[in-house]
Amino acid sequence: MTSGQTRQHRPRAARKRPAEPVTITYREAMRAAIREALQRDDRVFLMGEDVGRYGGCFAVSLGLLEEFGPERIRDTPLSESAFVGAGIGAAMGGMRPIVEIMTVNFSLLALDQIMNNAATLRHMSGGQVGVPLVIRMTTGAGRQLAAQHSHSLEGWFAHIPGLKILAPATLEDARGMLWTALADPDPVLIFEHGSLYNVSGTLPADAGPVGIDRAAIRRPGRDVTLISYGGTLGKALAAADRLAGDGIEAEVIDLRTLRPLDDAAIIDSVSRTHRVVLADEGWRSGSLAAEVSARITEQAFYQLDAPVQRVCGAEVPIPYARHLEQAALPQPETIAAAARAVVG
């Protein structure tokens, strides 16, 4: 990152200057968010495998060790359960840890700490013990890393009371969700889709924290609602482009926060378009897409002109060969085809 970009991350309370937009990648936006958090709050530190010297498995924390030193950018031993558990301990003791797990698949080695401990401690201590911990991890497929690095398990984590689950899909959210998550008194998990890190675009120079309780309409439309999040948002938008070519105006919703879900935004859109396609890289059975679909059925059944359709990851462990992997995932064509089918 250039020093020009570094300067913009001064605490935003500072004097307002006309904000020039900066060109930035998702990875850099995430890094800027981490940097800002480290600057603003000395209780914040980052830890995980290869986050320091290496700059993170996906280069998100590149340069931060040099800038903040090894106390605050902590390379850990290779032990997910240990560094998530230690993060819980540090959070209970008043710190604001950001724990990075390489991929969602390896979060499973720390599942006990996340679910049995972080998510339950407040409740089981009668409100005495909170865990203001943020866990970031890469999710999703599309990079030919095979089944044990490529699943989309955020929907699964969204099942768990006590956690908040975020899925930044845009640069703004990559830049803005972290600080809000750190300010939250409870554990927040941030899922970064691996295909997004290289996406680039512009952000206002004074971009900063964003809310984490509302879904967003990323493209308005009136014929069909495409609901997606994280790595599938771009595909849903691409599908909407194709549909526009056919004269179908699709509205694209980005869920942003997977737990708690913003029911109102979903129901509002469905009540206007009367048709829905859900795109979710997670497996269809028992998925987040299933949950959203159930809510639509519960709350807007009579608004529907066609059954809710889901385009999900194939119900197989994600294959390694590139063409098989692509075939196992939702794609703009498959999303558009489902939308054409419900529009009829």
Added chain:
Amino acid sequence: MAVKAAGRASSRNHDNPIPKPELIQLLTPEGELTPHPDYPLELSVDEIKSLYRDLVLVRRIDFEAIALQRKGELGIWASLLGQEAAQVGSGRALEPRDMAFPTYREHGVAWCRGLDPVKLLELFRGVNFGGWDPREHNFHLYTIVIGAQTLHATGYAMGIQRDGAVGGEDGEAVIAYFGDGATSQGDVNESFIWASVNNAPIVFFCQNNQWAISAPLEKQTRVPLYQRAQGFGFPGLRVDGNDVLACLAVTRKALQAAREGQGPTMIEAYTYRMGAHTTTDDPTRYRLSAELESWKLKDPIERVRQYLIRPGLAKEDFFAAVNAEADEIGARIRQACETMPDPEPLSMFDHVYAEPNALVAAEREQAAAYISSFMTEDGAR
């Protein structure tokens, strides 16, 4: 081998002196034989030549695979460069009836188990699921999730025990491979406990290549790794992992002890990952080239060559023949890799379950219909 009496205090400021590590070595980097009383190794010159051949061939296979990955023919490759002796030495200590559980880097062990390297390329190219028949070679499939295989190996070893295949002339044993980084995982420590309390017939073979991606050894441990074994209740030892003779000798002895019912041993093969972690990694981001240079002086192949070039051992034509064979294998696997057919798209629905499954069948049908819809709409697809 148990830890010797407490040695010098460590250089760190700590009350507990850490015993000075002992390194078992039978062949120095200069090619001198240095016999060890506890690890006698009677090898003919022909046997040493054949070890040399294995070392050279596996390095060549590795080299070809890296080149193929660079050309886009493989998705990824985890190089064994620098670890040939640890893998060939331990791999050659195995009897056909023993079972090996590898990580993702054990191409040299695979070679010793008689696996055609083309199978490894198929796996890393993604054209087959699983790669090979583990029973045919008594070589389990590669494991990616760090440390998981040590538990599988322990369970397998307990199964051998239950089958009564331990003790006696033709006892069987298991070897579990893992890295220095893996020793920080709960799974690995739990496997030590299980193997220990069950006296399982297993050898824990840790290739300490000094790095776990960018994490140096100091991130994982303050004591030499082999010394941990003692706390779990079984012997641990450190061997020069770049010395194929020593790796062979210590692994043979440990496997024999396991086969005879004397329980686990941990071997720490002290070596160095001379290449990148995988083809996606750039080690210059986190380590100094001086370190690599110093390890080059301990090269596992060069020391065997230094030994063999002594008068009366191996002639120039031997080395030429090994190189020619390496060229041949290189050409063969390159060609095989470039002509591997892509798997059928619908093959991803195979083997989700052992038996037919309605959900998977329905998805397969949908996918087939979707693919054929492209065919009719747009024949070029």
